[in-house]
Amino acid sequence: xxxxxxxxxxxxxxxxxxxxxxxxxxxxxxxxxxxxxxxxxxxxxxxxxxxxxxxxxxxxxxxxxxxxxxxxxxxxxxxxxxxxxxxxxxxxxxxxxxxxxxxxxxxxxxxxxxxxxxxxxxxxxxxxxxxxxxxxxxxxxxxxxxxxxxxxxxxxxxxxxxxxxxxxxxxxxxxxxxxxxxxxxxxxxxxxxxxxxxxxxxxxxxxxxxxxxxxxxxxxxxxxxxxxxxxxxxxxxxxxxxxxxxxxxxxxxxxxxxxxxxxxxxxxxxxxxxxxxxxxxxx
Ligand code: GUN
Numbered sequence: 001x002x003x004x005x006x007x008x009x010x011x012x013x014x015x016x017x018x019x020x021x022x023x024x025x026x027x028x029x030x031x032x033x034x035x036x037x038x039x040x041x042x043x044x045x046x047x048x049x050x051x052x053x054x055x056x057x058x059x060x061x062x063x064x065x066x067x068x069x070x071x072x073x074x075x076x077x078x079x080x081x082x083x084x085x086x087x088x089x090x091x092x093x094x095x096x097x098x099x100x101x102x103x104x105x106x107x108x109x110x111x112x113x114x115x116x117x118x119x120x121x122x123x124x125x126x127x128x129x130x131x132x133x134x135x136x137x138x139x140x141x142x143x144x145x146x147x148x149x150x151x152x153x154x155x156x157x158x159x160x161x162x163x164x165x166x167x168x169x170x171x172x173x174x175x176x177x178x179x180x181x182x183x184x185x186x187x188x189x190x191x192x193x194x195x196x197x198x199x200x201x202x203x204x205x206x207x208x209x210x211x212x213x214x215x216x217x218x219x220x221x222x223x224x225x226x227x228x229x230x231x232x233x234x235x236x237x238x239x240x241x242x243x244x245x246x247x248x249x250x251x252x253x254x255x256x257x258x259x260x261x262x263x264x265x266x267x268x269x270x271x272x273x274x275x276x277x278x279x280x281x282x283x
Contacts, residue, residue: 004249005148005227005256011264015060018271022061025278033278034063035093035119035270036085040078040104041071045233046097053095056267062274065091071101078104079112086114092278093119095270098169116282119273122168126282130173133180137273137282142174144265145206145227146181152254154204154225156183162198164188164215164242165208170229174206205243212240217247226255229262 026032035057039050057064067081078096085091094117100106110118115125121137129136138146149156161183165171175185188198199205199219207215208229220226220243230242241258249255256262276282 003152003254005152005254005261007144007148007256007261007263007265010148010151011268014268014272018060018268018275021275025275026061029278031090032061032063033092033274034065034088034090035095035274036065036067036088036091038067038069038078038081038094038096040069040073040097041101043099046099050097053267053270056271057274060271062271063090073101073104075104075108078109082109082112086112086117091117093117093274095119098122116280117277119270119277120169121173121273127168127173130176135282137277138177138269139169139173140269140273141170141208141229141262141266142177143269143273144262145174145229146177147269148227148256148262148265149204149225152225154254156181156204159183159203160201161185161204161206162188162202163206163208164195164199165210165229167208170206170208174208178204178206207242209242211242213242213244215243215248217244217249217251220248220251222251223253224251226252227262228256228258231258231263 037050037054054064054066085094094113096109110122113123115123118126118137121139126136156178161178163171163175166187166189175187178185186198188195196219200221202221202224204225206227210230210232212232226243226248228241228243232240239259
């Protein structure tokens with residue numbers, strides 16, 4: 001049977017290290033690191049994620065400056081707030097929770113964030129640096145995935161790796177990081193023909209489709225490493241990943257559960273990115 005990659009335990013261990021770093025920063029700089037978190041509208045899933053992020057900041061001793069804006073906020077209003085935060089000395093990172101309401105052009109908002117405060121690494125400048133393999137802010141979920149692989153001794157070098165999903169938040173950056181780590185990467189998405197055949201060949205599978213139970217256990221190559229980024233709430237309120245966990249866990253050598261896999265690591269990476277920006281290590 002496959003071993004479970006316990007993102008919850010791993011993230012709790014990392015939190016001790018983070019708390020120490022935040023204390024040291026606060027002592028050295030006479031103020032704690034600060035993260036501005038902006039949520040536009042009332043998407044229920046985004047509200048939960050943002051609340052968890054803000055709570056994690058507070059528990060770590062990072063100040064979170066919380067901004068809740070109504071759904072009808074205009075692009076100009078949102079970018080004006082971002083520009084104000086760009087200038088504040090006590091704000092080290094700025095996070096605009098995605099997705100934004102449809103009338104707001106996401107790329108314009110992301111481009112209004114000062115790259116040195118871009119805690120998600122979504123600004124084209126930082127994504128470009130990532131593509132070039134230069135030091136940059138690595139988006140939180142992909143950074144968490146790479147951390148888990150390393151912690152469990154999985155070296156992507158030469159491995160056949162399948163990424164399902166091509167979003168700017170997960171699919172594209174994780175495909176880039178795996179390529180930089182010398183994996184052979186196949187990016188699959190809604191137009192991919194014969195997904196099953198692609199998955200069957202994967203030594204490492206990263207699924208970020210957001211479609212519960214889409215990947216069947218029988219598709220998993222025996223001994224493969226399975227990272228499930230999908231998190232969907234069904235009508236009974238239960239959370240499910242993209243991968244049919246119960247059947248996949250017997251074939252995989254390592255597998256992340258949902259919940260308790262990638263999610264907690266994403267939040268910890270947000271804290272680590274905030275500290276890194278506060279120290280001025282990037283851009
Ligand atoms: N929506 C889903 N994941 C993320 C993330 O990592 N950052 C932001 N800002 N929005 C998201």
